[in-house]
Amino acid sequence: MGKSHIPPGSDGGDHIEPVDLKKALEERYLAYALSTIMHRALPDVRDGLKPVHRRIMHAMRLLRLNPDQGFAKCARIVGEVMGKFHPHGDQSIYDALVRLAQDFAVRYPLVDGQGNFGNIDGDNAAAMRYTEARMTEVATELLSGIAEDAVDFRPTYNEEDEEPVVLPGAFPNILANGSSGIAVGMATSIPPHNAAELCTAALHLIDNPNAPVEALMSKGHEDGLVQGPDFPTGGIVVDSHASIMEAYETGRGGFRVRARWHQEDQGRGTWNIVVTEIPYQVQKARLIEKIAELLVARKLPLLEDVRDESAEDIRLVLVPKSRAVDPGLLMESVFKLTELESRFPLNMNVLSRGKVPNVLSLKDVLKEWLEHRKDVLVRRSRHRLAEIERRLEVLGGYLIAYLNIDEVIRIIREEDEPKQVMMAKWALTDVQAEAVLNLRLRQLRKLEEMEIRKEFDGLSAEKKQIEALLGSVEKQWKTIRWEVEQVREKFGTDTELGKRRTTFADAPEHDxxxxxxxxxxxxxxxxxxxxxxxxxxxxxxxxxxxxxxxxxxxxxxxxxxxxxxxxxxxxxxxxxxxxxxxxxxxxxxxxxxxxxxxxxxxxxxxxxxxxxxxxxxxxxxxxxxxxxxxxxxxxxxxxxxxxxxxxxxxxxxxxxxxxxxxxxxxxxxxxxxxxxxxxxxxxxxxxxxxxxxxxxxxxxxxxxxxxxxxxxxxxxxxxxxxxxxxxxxxxxxxxxxxxxxxxxxxxxxxxxxxxx
Incomplete structure (x- = not known):
């Protein structure tokens, strides 16, 4: 008998159910909108990542691509991410991976790339079969403690594996690397910031939980608090302190970013203008094309020519019409018409507690990050405590066995069920008896007993410490303080990666x-x-x-x-x-x-x-x-x-x-x-x-x-x-x-x- 073409439970009737179109569309569109908001466009405030980036990090950890290990082909990483965690196109995964490695796109890259990963002119990276990658120090900070029950795991899309819901995030990634995304009916846009400044502000917040946003913002450069964005490509932010402050208080606003330039003397009274840093997310090649177009259209009468002399560093040369031109005015006219001045919007719309889309202020974002660090600390401590208790139980069994070693050997040699006999004789637990039975002969040396006693005492002391930590909120915050200080030291403003790139100035006043x-x-x-x-x-x-x-x-x-x-x-x-x-x-x-x-x-x-x-x-x-x-x-x-x-x-x-x-x-x-x-x-x-x-x-x-x-x-x-x-x-x-x-x-x- 061939397969029946009538659906199961069908008596040949047409079984058509009338559905209200409006309701059906609403349900489906809402489901799509929620999925976009939660699983694609908005970052989680705790680790600053969207699911695709989190899955890339997790997959790289499973492939053991630590900063001190060798590189792996990107195709291998993308395959792992796509096959196990992220059921989407390989190109979208590779694009996300490439961006995490670009030092002009990400302030603190999470991926260390080898090969062609694209450039600031807007050229694409090489195909993933040619490029290789491993994690950076920043990525290991984000993942630290993930194997110690620091975060929840959930089943992957095919329920064969598990993936983390959020990363432990020892690095203030949401603000340090920023994020941007367009969901349905909402968008997010967070500029990158300086990690050391964020850590200083977080420490201030630990000491003064009720401090206003103003107290987390820098008044001078000495206090080390948050001054404003710190773009990977440098540049100069020309906004008043008041407007920057308001943006961070409300979570909405924007920053005017200008290119960094200086006048270069060419001898005999002539000069050129040299641009050494351009605004964030502006493609250099496109920018030069635009200036050239304006020159041809005679929209920039003070400018004679533009040249790109960049090698590793950026170097754009603007040649004035004559040496009598005012360089400030020339630059103002170029700023007005080209992307040498661009506006970066601030819209701190993030998934608060990983669930609710919400526009947060600078203080709220740091607060949620610190709360997350506290959760992670408590969970890791509990995990370690359970491990210690298990080990102490085993060590207790060993000690009894060593004290009665001849008797143990006799029981094992002569009794049919030595486990039961031992448990009855010395009141051992099942775990202890099992451990004793699994002892190797070479571990029966006299020396071992000393080692066990030493380990037992050490673990008991650690257990006491952890119990004290879990019992006192004050101690927990003290530990978090120490952790944040470690991160601040690692990425301090005196390090190559950590020093501030974007500076602040008032826009020059021209009529x-x-x-x-x-x-x-x-x-x-x-x-x-x-x-x-x-x-x-x-x-x-x-x-x-x-x-x-x-x-x-x-x-x-x-x-x-x-x-x-x-x-x-x-x-x-x-x-x-x-x-x-x-x-x-x-x-x-x-x-x-x-x-x-x-x-x-x-x-x-x-x-x-x-x-x-x-x-x-x-x-x-x-x-x-x-x-x-x-x-x-x-x-x-x-x-x-x-x-x-x-x-x-x-x-x-x-x-x-x-x-x-x-x-x-x-x-x-x-x-x-x-x-x-x-x-x-x-x-x-x-x-x-x-x-x-x-x-x-x-x-x-x-x-x-x-x-x-x-x-x-x-x-x-x-x-x-x-x-x-x-x-x-x-x-x-x-x-x-x-x-x-x-x-x-x-x-x-x-x-x-x-x-x-």
Whole structure:
């Protein structure tokens, strides 16, 4: 009979179970999310490892790849990890192994690699069949005591073997080597730190369990407490002490890391800049490509060339355009545009107690590590105690046997069941009787008895010590203190591996506009604005605008000279100011682009005027209905596309005038051809608002206004381009109070009603 194709328990019915899709998806997605959080992306706070790294360490221990032993092929290690502990792809395991060996990726490498393990340019390691590895001292610290019941073991994925749930972790790995990972709905990012500093902070915490985070952070460099991150690639952290402190208190924040550079004299007044350390996790080759791209795109006008002269050490040479360039400014412009300055986020999201994902502060992380060390100490002590008790039992049996050796020999030779007889005669335990029966003849020498007595006394004394340790929390912390001090000594700041690589400094203060200019090539342009709001920048300073072409039905509204490094300010009828970099304006080949593409401007608004930004000036803005105020030009600059609302106008009124303030009086003409002159002092200066009434109208509004100095008089142009100037005496009847109606314009005033 062939195999039945009907599933067991089937009577041929279809047995389809309806399942709520939402519920089914939720269950499955939650299971996936939890598995990612627990078993892939987040490190355990106690040993700082994710399961794949922990399994690599455990497998290397089983292969006996200690720092003083020979190397083994990485393929062998990966095979062991994959076959016994980690049912995933060999490439992902090898990648994790390689990273643990890279001294530019890991502050304290856990793997000692032999062969090509990749480099800081981002090149990959050789295939695992070519490379070899063994553990480093740091790895042995993490594993110390694992064979002494220091941690729990759990069955592996196929339940044939056992693997540790967490490593004993005598080294503060979670902070010393950092970690980063993206889980589902949460991520972690912990920078590397200096192990000696972490140990000092931990010792401080043992002595003062209630110390705030502030007390664990270094104020100077002498106290040896945590100063901040210590990246394997060095660099300089440019953040204030306060912001670093806040990051460690909350467990969230970030660090700005800059490359380390110095000026190298080339003789005869010329110099280059040499970069010797780049920020953490930045690929050098990619970084140089990026700088070269920016050079070609003329985004770094102060820089002439970039060369990579690195061998074992990093050496990037930046050649300035000329020796007159300010090196600080050159570097600021490079920092702004490239990864020579990068931000490393801090998000101390770890598996607290190995179970709960939680964002911890520096103090919490150290506290959990110390608690774990205490657990390990207690477990190892109990394990040793049990071992001693077993051995003492055996030694007790031996001593009885030695005292009655002839009788023992007789019993063994003559009795059928010597074990039972011995147990009955000398009240021996089963274990003791077994040990006596297993004694070798050569151990029956007289000397052995002395040895046994010595061992018995030694173990009894040790037993007493361990019992005292287990009975006193104070003694336990004292022992942990001693252990942490040992680690601090081993990886102290005076050792090659332990000395601090990253330093701290305040970012040099440079004027933002200087930096902005350093990133744009300075060239003369003419900004052209059309009536319909199209903008462009023609090369050079044009004197004749008659040659400019426009779209049909459009014409020139205004044009003015500028430099590509200037900011262009545009004022609209809605009372808004927009800021556009002259270098961002479309070139003069076509008709340009409508302003609405460049900034977010409402459709019902038009351009009133545009000009080159000068932060020293003040502007007078006025609406059609005659309201206005003075605003400092520095306050109208907008940093976003949305612009900055400065004048509040409600329809049907709109902003119609914006002039630079000069002099001490204002002359204003209404559409009713009435002129009013009054002192500028009567107009308030403010950052935003509706303003005050400048002139009163029955109907109509402002036609034109002009600020002038009374000493030189008020002048205007007539239709034939002749200049008329009226002095204070001649203007007497038009001088009045602000917000009055004024009088009809004097004779000879232009028909257009404008000052020209």
């Amino acid at each position: 933002l506009t200087d930096i902005h200019h350093a990133m744009i090539e300075k060239e003369p342009v003419t900004v052209v604005v059309s009536e319909k709001g199209w903008l462009r920048a023609m090369k050079g300073h044009l004197s004749d605008f008659s040659t400019l072409t426009f779209k049909e039905g459009d014409s020139l509204k205004l044009a003015f000279p500028a430099q590509t490094t200037d900011k262009i300010i545009v004022f609209t009828t809605g009372g808004k100011f927009y800021t556009i970099g002259a270098d961002r304006l479309p070139g003069g080949r076509g008709h340009g682009e409508p302003i609405r593409i460049i900034v977010d401007m409402d459709n019902d608004q038009d351009i009133v005027t545009a000009f080159v930004h000068n932060p020293e000036r003040k502007l007078l803005v006025a609406s059609h209905q005659g309201n206005g105020f003075v605003v400092p030009e520095a306050e109208v600059v907008a940093n976003t596309r949305k612009g900055k609302q400065v004048m509040n106008v409600k329809a049907p009124d709109e902003a119609t005038r914006c002039v630079a303030v000069a002099g001490d009086h204002l002359a204003i003409v209404g559409e009713n051809r009435k002129l009013l002159v009054f002192p500028l002092a009567e107009i308030p200066e403010m950052g935003r608002g509706k303003g005050v009434r400048l002139q009163k109208y029955k109907d109509g509004g402002v036609l034109d206004l002009k600020t002038f100095a009374m000493e030189s008089g008020l002048s205007w142009l007539d239709s034939a381009d002749r200049v008329f100037t009226r002095s204070r005496e001649e203007l007497a009847e038009w001088i009045g109070a602000r917000a009055s109606a004024g009088r009809m314009v004097p004779k000879g005033f232009p028909r257009t009603g404008k000052f020209g």
